[in-house]
Amino acid sequence: MxxxxxxxxxxxxxxxxxxxxxxxxxxxxxxxxASLETRAVEPLDILLSKGETSKEVYLLHRLQEDENARRDDQLGLHFDLTVPFARFVTENHGKLQFPFKRYQIQKVWRGERxxxxxxxxxxxxxxxxxxxxxxxxxxxxxxxxxxxxxxxxxxxxxxxxxxxxxxxxxxxxxxxxxxxxxxxxxxxxxxxxxxxxxxxxxxxxxxxxxxxxxxxxxxxxxxxxxxxxxxxxxxxxxxxxxxxxxxxxxxxxxxxxxxxxxxxxxxxxxxxxxxxxxxxxxxxxxxxxxxxxxxxxxxxxxxxxxxxxxxxxxxxxxxxxxxxxxxxxxxxxxxxxxSRSVPTVVVVALPSEDRRAACDRIAAKLRRRGIATEVAPAAAKFGKQIQFADRRGIPFVWFPSEAGAASEAGETGETDTVKDIRSGEQVDADPETWQPPTVDLHPSVSAS
The missing domain is CATH 3.30.930.10 (Bira Bifunctional Protein; Domain 2)
Structure with missing residues (x-):
């Protein structure tokens, strides 16, 4: 929910x-x-002293908190990154070189509508x-x-x-x-x-x-x-x-x-x-x-x-x-x-379950060269395996040689082939040397 x-x-x-x-x-x-990350919580008195934020601070406490716990021990989740950064500077000023330039990319919490x-x-x-x-x-x-x-x-x-x-x-x-x-x-x-x-x-x-x-x-x-x-x-x-x-x-x-x-x-x-x-x-x-x-x-x-x-x-x-x-x-x-919903560049088609180890080895070779690769989840007809890639926007399907892979894809011979399912172009390929276009190595983000 x-x-x-x-x-x-x-x-x-x-x-x-x-x-x-x-x-x-x-x-x-x-x-x-330079990158910095600070803790998610700060003492409540620090958080409440920095402007109109008292209604927005989320408190942090244990479900079974001691009823006699000191009020000044209360902690709150930070509502911005400037206040914790200032606290970090005061605690570590002897270790820093000034002027000190830092960036932080973190979650913050505010109890607003x-x-x-x-x-x-x-x-x-x-x-x-x-x-x-x-x-x-x-x-x-x-x-x-x-x-x-x-x-x-x-x-x-x-x-x-x-x-x-x-x-x-x-x-x-x-x-x-x-x-x-x-x-x-x-x-x-x-x-x-x-x-x-x-x-x-x-x-x-x-x-x-x-x-x-x-x-x-x-x-x-x-x-x-x-x-x-x-x-x-x-x-x-x-x-x-x-x-x-x-x-x-x-x-x-x-x-x-x-x-x-x-x-x-x-x-x-x-x-x-x-x-x-x-x-x-x-x-x-x-x-x-x-x-x-x-x-x-x-x-x-x-x-x-x-x-x-x-x-x-x-x-x-x-x-x-x-x-x-x-x-x-x-x-x-x-x-x-x-451009696609997954990082994957190429799916290695699976001719049969007993070929999975061989297909895994092809995928491993491609991954070692920085090419995001999946092996098809099941040994279905190649048309369904291509559909699996197409639904996710994956641009290439790899067909291992032998056991009918090449012939079912419309090719002959004992060489692996790779198909660009967008254009339909299919070429011989070696997992040790094949390289997709640079633009396809990662999903591309664009204005709609």
């Missing part, structure tokens, strides 16, 4: 997922990110860079470049990375005279969900804003540009603050760097805030063209105060691809297809 929010892909979908993960992994490594593209258990692919005490800003500009390269390597619609900088927002709010900037950020971040009228009312009610201040916050959130023109539009609102100026300069650097690397990849979107409290500067969200109504598939940002040991801080910046979210949306629209 399916459990809502815990997706299980079918084998063809799993092939697609694995190939996409291979592309993500290889792109991350091209930029120098399942819907299309949103799950309770899902796969994320993260990159982060962490420094000791300081982290150069150019790493903020690198994040969109990596993600842009990932997406261009995949058979998916074009993506636009939306960027903002919390310093812009917080400086602007300060300049307006609003003190609870964190509350303003959280409220404005709900703009797409509840609309401008409700956001304005919430700003008045929860952040102590006047109607004029709320209107100014909405005016800032309405600014969007694919080039540096956003900065002039912000300044035209007539608000000044040193933090605002700093944020505008940083955001301009991100937009201009991305524009040089890949025009159209990045757009400054000043309503982006991100709901987690630990972001302090640049923030990112990503929309897939044609899927904008489903929200962001990639998000992240700069965090300067998430990790520290004594007086030493470990500022970082990171971005995360919601792999399950991306795939769920594309699978839901039948937007991806795979």
């Amino acid at each position: 399916p459990i809502s929010g815990f997706p299980e892909w079918l084998p063809p979908q799993r092939i697609i997922e694995q190939q996409i993960l291979d592309k993500i992994r290889s792109t991350f490594e091209l930029y120098g990110y 399942p819907q299309e593209g949103r799950y309770r258990e899902f796969l994320q692919a993260d990159i982060d860079v962490v420094g000791r005490d300081t982290l150069p800003f150019h790493f903020d500009t690198e994040m969109p470049l990596v993600i842009g390269d990932v997406f261009r390597s995949l058979p998916i619609p074009d993506a636009v990375i939306l960027v903002n900088n919390r310093k812009v927002c917080e400086g602007f709010y300060r300049g307006l005279g609003l003190e609870d900037t964190a509350q303003v950020l959280r409220t404005v971040d709900k703009l797409d969900k509840i609309g401008p009228e409700k956001v304005a009312a919430a700003l008045v009610e929860t952040a102590g804003a006047t109607d004029a201040q709320a209107a100014a916050c909405l005016a800032l959130a309405g600014i969007s540009a694919a080039d540096g023109s956003f900065a002039d539009r912000v300044r035209a609102l007539g608000v000044s603050d040193p933090l605002l100026d700093e944020g505008l300069a940083e955001l301009l650097q991100v937009v201009e760097t991305a524009g040089e690397h890949a025009p159209g990849l990045v757009r400054a979107e000043l309503k982006i805030a991100r709901g987690l409290d630990y972001y302090t500067g640049t923030v990112y969200e990503t929309q897939l063209k044609g899927y904008e109504r489903f929200g962001s598939i990639t998000s992240g940002g700069r965090y300067d105060n998430l990790a520290s040991v004594g007086n030493t801080r470990f500022p970082g910046v990171g971005i995360s691809i919601g792999v399950s979210r991306l795939l769920g949306l594309l699978f839901g629209q039948n937007a991806l297809s795979v």
Whole structure:
């Protein structure tokens, strides 16, 4: 019985997922990110201190747990990979070289309401860079470049990375005279969900804003540009603050760097805030063209105060691809297809059960050369064995010589033959030397 929010892909979908993960992994490594995996659980007090997540954390406990177990021993499943990464850095900082660049591809868990593209258990692919005490800003500009390269390597619609900088927002709010900037950020971040009228009312009610201040916050959130023109539009609102100026300069650097690397990849979107409290500067969200109504598939940002040991801080910046979210949306629209449902390249036909050992030896020779091979499951008529391969999209059937194999396949002689069942072409073949076309060695994924 399916459990809502815990997706299980079918084998063809799993092939697609694995190939996409291979592309993500290889792109991350091209930029120098090293692989890391952290535990699935964290102390509950750590998980509850990082923003509006308390209703989403899954607790971990034994069925027969001791009633007298200490409350502070409670563990929860991690809801993202940034918090456990920060904990890992603080515990291992003496063994790491900084700036430390890592990627993680792991499951995370959130107890939110399942819907299309949103799950309770899902796969994320993260990159982060962490420094000791300081982290150069150019790493903020690198994040969109990596993600842009990932997406261009995949058979998916074009993506636009939306960027903002919390310093812009917080400086602007300060300049307006609003003190609870964190509350303003959280409220404005709900703009797409509840609309401008409700956001304005919430700003008045929860952040102590006047109607004029709320209107100014909405005016800032309405600014969007694919080039540096956003900065002039912000300044035209007539608000000044040193933090605002700093944020505008940083955001301009991100937009201009991305524009040089890949025009159209990045757009400054000043309503982006991100709901987690630990972001302090640049923030990112990503929309897939044609899927904008489903929200962001990639998000992240700069965090300067998430990790520290004594007086030493470990500022970082990171971005995360919601792999399950991306795939769920594309699978839901039948937007991806795979050339076959199994890895197998060739099926060795089985003339009779007493020939199985000989057929296994042929398969072993092909496998040793990196060619995924199955022996037919039963010694049925060759027409049925070809049908077995065809139903799975397997491109080749191998006919062993002797015992009528060649003659039944329409060939004569004592040489093995292999048939491309798509074209009908059948040729002599030796398992020690035969090589399928490179394109057939692995299932191929394409846009449907």
